[in-house]
Amino acid sequence: MxxxxxxxxxxxxxxxxxxxxxxxxxxxxxxxxxxxxxxxxxxxxxxxxxxxxxxxxxxxxxxxxxxxxxRDAKPAPRPAPTGTARAASGPAPFDAMTLIRNLLRSEHQDSPAHGTLPQSWLDAAPLRQALRAALAPGQEGLLLRYADPAGDPELRQVLAQRLAEIGIASDAEQILTTVGATQALDLIAHELTQPGDAVLVDEPGWPIEYARLVLAGLRLLPVRRGAQGPDLEQMAQLIREHRPRLYVTVSVLHNPTGHCLNLAQAYEVLRLCEGGEVLIVEDDTYAAFAPAHSPRLAALDGLRRTLYVSGFAKVLGAGLRVGYVTGRPDLIARLGERKLVHELCTSALLERALAGVLARGALRRQVERVQQRLEAARARCARLAGQHGFAFAAPPQGLFGWLDTGVDSERLTQRMLLEGFACAPELLFSPSRRSGPHIRVNFACSQDAKFWAALARTRASLA
Missing domain, CATH: 1.10.10.10 (Winged helix-like DNA-binding domain superfamily/Winged helix DNA-binding domain)
Incomplete structure (x- = not known):
C-alpha cells in the first residue's frame, strides 16, 4: 500500500x-x-x-x-456566437505570462516548439564590435544623457533605407523605435483603440498578441487563416457586423503556418479594410527570413491605412530588444507621445550599435548564413516528415511549418511530453481555443530523427 x-x-x-x-x-x-x-x-x-x-x-x-x-483558475464566461464567428473577450485565452516565462526558461534548449533560432546559429561578434564603436571616446553622450524620444537619428535613417528596399516609402521622421516589436504592438493596442473595440486577428495566430489585445480590453474577432490566406468572405462579414478598429496580422511568413500572402490576396485584404475603415497592423517580425520580393501590405497601401512593425531579435539575438513602427505621421506622433509618457526613451547605445551593424552589412551577411542553414533544415524536415507519413499545410518556408498530424494535437502533445519532446499544438494558436490536428514545427530545432519517429509512434497509438 x-x-x-x-x-x-x-x-x-x-x-x-x-x-x-x-x-x-x-x-x-x-x-x-x-x-x-x-x-x-x-x-x-x-x-x-x-x-x-x-x-x-x-x-x-x-x-x-x-x-x-x-480546471481554469480564472474561469471566464463563454462569449456568445455572433454571425459566423465568436468575438472573444474577457480574460486572456490562457495564462500568457506563464507561456512567456516558459519560453524564456527554455531558451537554451532546442525544441520543436521553440519560437527562435538556436543560439548556436547566431553570431554575437558583429554586435560586440558595434557596441565597442558606440562606446569609443567622444560617444559618452550615448550613456550620460537621454536619447531622442523618437529613437536614434542614425538608426532611423538606416531603417528608412531598408524599408525602401522592400517597397515601403517612409521618411526617418515617420519611424518610431521601440523596445522590440513587442512594445510597438503594445503602444498601438493602447493608443489607437478604446476598451470594448473589436479587433480582427488571424486564427491560427500568435497567442501572445491575443493576450495583449485582450488585456487592453479589446474584443477579438478571429478570421480563419489557411494556405490561401485569410477567409475573405468571413472577414467581410465581420467588418459589416462589428466595425472593427484594427486588423492585426502577419502577412509574410505567417506565424504559425509559414504562409505568405500573394498580391491578389493582399489587394483584397486592403480593399476590405479600406471599405470598413479598418487600420491594418502588419507585424513583420520574421522579415529577415522572408522570400525575396514578398509583397507587404504597407508597401501596397503606401502607409495610408497600415502600420508596419518589425524588429531584429529573431535574427541577431533575443537580447537585442530594438524594434520599430512606421506609418502615417499623425499616427506615429500619437504613438510617440505614449512612448514618451511610459518610457521617456529607448536605449541610445543599443540603437546606435544596431545602426552600425546595419550600415556595415553585418546583418545581411548574418541573414545569408542563416538562410542557407534554414534551407537545409527545411529540406531535412520535409524529408523526415514524408518518411513518417506527415504533411505540411503549406510548402515549408521561413522558420515554421504547420504540420498536419492527422490526430488531436492536444492529446498528441501530452503523449509527446512522455517521449521527452515539447510540441506546440493547434489549440495554443487559437483565440477561441479550437483544437485541431496541427502542430507548429520549428525547422531549425526539429532535426533530430528521434523526434519524428516518436511523433509517428504517438500518432499511431492515438489513431
Missing part, C-alpha cells in the same frame, strides 16, 4: 507541475484512467488515487462519464 501511495503521489506531482507550467492548459482532458495506467506502467487504482489528489488540490475536475479535465 505504501508503494502505491508513493506512486500516486509521484504521478500527481508530475501532472501538477505540467499544469503549473501550462504544458497542460485549462480545459485539457487528462488521459483516461486505463490509458494513463498503460502509459505510466501503473495500476488503474494508482491512477485514480493520483487524479483524486489533483482534484482535492483544485487542479482538475471530474466530469460525469467524460473523464478528468484541467
Amino acid at each position: 505504501t508503494n502505491t501511495v508513493g506512486l500516486a503521489e509521484g504521478l500527481a506531482a508530475d501532472l501538477a507541475q505540467r499544469i503549473d507550467q501550462r504544458l497542460l492548459l485549462p480545459g485539457a482532458r487528462l488521459p483516461s484512467v486505463r490509458e494513463a495506467a498503460r502509459l505510466h506502467g501503473l495500476s488503474p487504482y494508482t491512477v485514480v488515487a493520483a487524479y483524486d489528489r489533483l482534484q482535492a488540490q483544485g487542479l482538475v475536475e471530474a466530469r460525469r462519464q467524460r473523464g478528468f479535465y484541467v
Whole structure:
C-alpha cells in the first residue's frame, strides 16, 4: 500500500507541475484512467488515487462519464456566437505570462516548439564590435544623457533605407523605435483603440498578441487563416457586423503556418479594410527570413491605412530588444507621445550599435548564413516528415511549418511530453481555443530523427 501511495503521489506531482507550467492548459482532458495506467506502467487504482489528489488540490475536475479535465483558475464566461464567428473577450485565452516565462526558461534548449533560432546559429561578434564603436571616446553622450524620444537619428535613417528596399516609402521622421516589436504592438493596442473595440486577428495566430489585445480590453474577432490566406468572405462579414478598429496580422511568413500572402490576396485584404475603415497592423517580425520580393501590405497601401512593425531579435539575438513602427505621421506622433509618457526613451547605445551593424552589412551577411542553414533544415524536415507519413499545410518556408498530424494535437502533445519532446499544438494558436490536428514545427530545432519517429509512434497509438 505504501508503494502505491508513493506512486500516486509521484504521478500527481508530475501532472501538477505540467499544469503549473501550462504544458497542460485549462480545459485539457487528462488521459483516461486505463490509458494513463498503460502509459505510466501503473495500476488503474494508482491512477485514480493520483487524479483524486489533483482534484482535492483544485487542479482538475471530474466530469460525469467524460473523464478528468484541467480546471481554469480564472474561469471566464463563454462569449456568445455572433454571425459566423465568436468575438472573444474577457480574460486572456490562457495564462500568457506563464507561456512567456516558459519560453524564456527554455531558451537554451532546442525544441520543436521553440519560437527562435538556436543560439548556436547566431553570431554575437558583429554586435560586440558595434557596441565597442558606440562606446569609443567622444560617444559618452550615448550613456550620460537621454536619447531622442523618437529613437536614434542614425538608426532611423538606416531603417528608412531598408524599408525602401522592400517597397515601403517612409521618411526617418515617420519611424518610431521601440523596445522590440513587442512594445510597438503594445503602444498601438493602447493608443489607437478604446476598451470594448473589436479587433480582427488571424486564427491560427500568435497567442501572445491575443493576450495583449485582450488585456487592453479589446474584443477579438478571429478570421480563419489557411494556405490561401485569410477567409475573405468571413472577414467581410465581420467588418459589416462589428466595425472593427484594427486588423492585426502577419502577412509574410505567417506565424504559425509559414504562409505568405500573394498580391491578389493582399489587394483584397486592403480593399476590405479600406471599405470598413479598418487600420491594418502588419507585424513583420520574421522579415529577415522572408522570400525575396514578398509583397507587404504597407508597401501596397503606401502607409495610408497600415502600420508596419518589425524588429531584429529573431535574427541577431533575443537580447537585442530594438524594434520599430512606421506609418502615417499623425499616427506615429500619437504613438510617440505614449512612448514618451511610459518610457521617456529607448536605449541610445543599443540603437546606435544596431545602426552600425546595419550600415556595415553585418546583418545581411548574418541573414545569408542563416538562410542557407534554414534551407537545409527545411529540406531535412520535409524529408523526415514524408518518411513518417506527415504533411505540411503549406510548402515549408521561413522558420515554421504547420504540420498536419492527422490526430488531436492536444492529446498528441501530452503523449509527446512522455517521449521527452515539447510540441506546440493547434489549440495554443487559437483565440477561441479550437483544437485541431496541427502542430507548429520549428525547422531549425526539429532535426533530430528521434523526434519524428516518436511523433509517428504517438500518432499511431492515438489513431
